[in-house]
Amino acid sequence: MLDVREYVLKTPPGGVKRYDHEALCDLLKVEDYSRVIFEQGVGREAIVRVYPSNPLMDVRAVDVDDLVMDARGRITLGTYFDGSPLRFRLFDPKTGNAQRGAVFGTTGAGKSRLVQAILIACKASGIVVHLADLKHGQSVPEAKGNVATRVTTQYETILMLRGLVAEAERRMTSYAEMGRSGFVINSPDPLTYGIVDEANRLLEKGAPFRDEAALLIKELGRTGRSVGVGIIIAAQAGHLDELGGSDTLRGMLKEGEVILLRWSSAMMQQLVSDGLLPRGESLQPIPKVVGQVRRIRRYNEQRADDEDDVNSQGMLYHLTGIRPTSMARTYVVGSIEPCTGYDPVILDLYGPHAPPGETIDLEEHMTAKERQTAGGGPQEGMAGAGPDPEPEPEPDISRMSTAQRILAALPADGLAEVDLMAVLEADGGRRIARASVRTNISTLRAKGLIARPDETKLIVPAPAD
Numbered sequence: 001m002l003d004v005r006e007y008v009l010k011t012p013p014g015g016v017k018r019y020d021h022e023a024l025c026d027l028l029k030v031e032d033y034s035r036v037i038f039e040q041g042v043g044r045e046a047i048v049r050v051y052p053s054n055p056l057m058d059v060r061a062v063d064v065d066d067l068v069m070d071a072r073g074r075i076t077l078g079t080y081f082d083g084s085p086l087r088f089r090l091f092d093p094k095t096g097n098a099q100r101g102a103v104f105g106t107t108g109a110g111k112s113r114l115v116q117a118i119l120i121a122c123k124a125s126g127i128v129v130h131l132a133d134l135k136h137g138q139s140v141p142e143a144k145g146n147v148a149t150r151v152t153t154q155y156e157t158i159l160m161l162r163g164l165v166a167e168a169e170r171r172m173t174s175y176a177e178m179g180r181s182g183f184v185i186n187s188p189d190p191l192t193y194g195i196v197d198e199a200n201r202l203l204e205k206g207a208p209f210r211d212e213a214a215l216l217i218k219e220l221g222r223t224g225r226s227v228g229v230g231i232i233i234a235a236q237a238g239h240l241d242e243l244g245g246s247d248t249l250r251g252m253l254k255e256g257e258v259i260l261l262r263w264s265s266a267m268m269q270q271l272v273s274d275g276l277l278p279r280g281e282s283l284q285p286i287p288k289v290v291g292q293v294r295r296i297r298r299y300n301e302q303r304a305d306d307e308d309d310v311n312s313q314g315m316l317y318h319l320t321g322i323r324p325t326s327m328a329r330t331y332v333v334g335s336i337e338p339c340t341g342y343d344p345v346i347l348d349l350y351g352p353h354a355p356p357g358e359t360i361d362l363e364e365h366m367t368a369k370e371r372q373t374a375g376g377g378p379q380e381g382m383a384g385a386g387p388d389p390e391p392e393p394e395p396d397i398s399r400m401s402t403a404q405r406i407l408a409a410l411p412a413d414g415l416a417e418v419d420l421m422a423v424l425e426a427d428g429g430r431r432i433a434r435a436s437v438r439t440n441i442s443t444l445r446a447k448g449l450i451a452r453p454d455e456t457k458l459i460v461p462a463p464a465d
């Protein structure tokens with residue numbers, strides 16, 4: 001390869017335990033840290049490559065052909081840094097198993113675009129999708145009309161998940177009667193997925209249906225798989241514990257498909273301690289801004305206006321793939337420029353035909369008690385009158401002070417400062433300068449409203465008492 005410097009390093013037995021990317025770059029005298037790619041090789045070998053610029057900066061647009069499931073049940077979502085394809089499994093023809101999958105990453109890392117690619121893949125491959133888009137339907141709006149079921153509230157999601165579990169049970173009984181031990185695709189049932197974007201909203205502490213949601217997802221992960229009913233979630237979470245507590249996801253994901261996009265520091269530690277990331281393997285961090293050179297500025301020198309623009313969206317590690325520690329990136333999915341309505345590129349990828357499968361009848365999965373409370377049927381019951389305590393009115397960001405926005409942005413276990421900045425940039429309010437955030441943080445600390453319990457999480461709300 002042209003202009004690529006390569007170093008093969010001997011590592012201690014078992015690989016590199018701790019890896020300091022910045023120190024390595026400084027040692028190599030490379031100022032743009034994203035040009036250096038570190039990869040743990042097999043055995044006692046690690047490879048460091050120095051590129052003229054980050055090799056993942058120019059990925060191509062996705063094509064429907066990439067997303068049609070191949071004979072081995074895989075789709076191609078993107079590329080590794082060295083150009084080899086990033087494959088994601090939706091079906092295992094050898095065992096007849098559907099998959100369980102999870103996509104993790106901080107806000108703006110590219111989770112929803114990746115979900116969108118999976119949704120397009122399912123439609124193109126005859127896979128039935130029941131989708132929950134828990135950001136009021138804003139995360140993957142083009143999915144409307146392109147999936148069998150689409151819900152946008154937490155209560156509807158519970159009904160949908162109950163429906164999926166019921167379908168898995170129906171299949172189990174029916175296959176047993178047929179004297180068959182496993183799932184055969186489209187004979188007679190189609191491969192089916194429940195997909196939940198922003199699953200953290202459903203599973204986080206204090207969420208109204210947390211326990212049932214965790215139970216249903218666990219159930220799908222356990223029994224759905226062998227009868228062709230899979231589950232995929234996308235979530236922004238600091239800890240797996242936040243997602244339903246206990247070991248709901250831990251066990252499920254160890255054998256599933258796990259993708260990690262740009263993360264927060266707390267998340268990383270958790271993935272290692274959960275065993276999702278093998279101990280002794282190190283991941284080079286995914287920077288928010290690729291191609292940036294850190295430099296000392298002269299007094300009152302202005303930062304360039306675009307210097308903080310995120311450009312690493314879609315960069316990821318496929319933790320359960322064949323190269324868990326190699327940096328990869330999803331192809332470009334949809335328009336780069338924001339659209340005023342549905343993204344025409346994405347609509348085009350879905351195509352005009354009707355999606356496979358039948359809509360889950362949500363009302364059918366209400367309990368008798370819920371039906372009573374819901375009163376006049378699903379139309380009114382679904383949105384508010386039912387047992388669904390949400391949606392609470394969204395707070396009006398434009399009227400909140402910087403301090404209020406900081407407090408609203410902080411989850412129970414806190415955030416690193418970079419992640420807090422990312423949330424504040426994405427919360428819809430006016431832009432707040434880092435200096436102002438810092439000033440507010442010290443004021444809030446002084447008032448005892450936030451605390452700093454350890455070094456990894458810079459900012460954490462003080463206990464309630």
Ligand SMILES: Nc1ncnc2c1ncn2[C@@H]1O[C@H](COP(=O)(O)OP(=O)(O)O)[C@@H](O)[C@H]1O
Pocket residue numbers: 105106107108109110111112113114139313314330331332333334335336
């Ligand atoms: N694969 C991708 N192709 C094109 N643009 C992307 C891709 N991934 C992320 N983006 C850009 O980044 C923004 C945030 O991505 P999104 O998927 O909404 O993040 P998340 O769901 O993790 O918050 C998108 O609106 C889009 O502009």
Ligand SMILES: [Mg+2]
Pocket residue numbers: 111112113139197
């Ligand atoms: Mg999203």
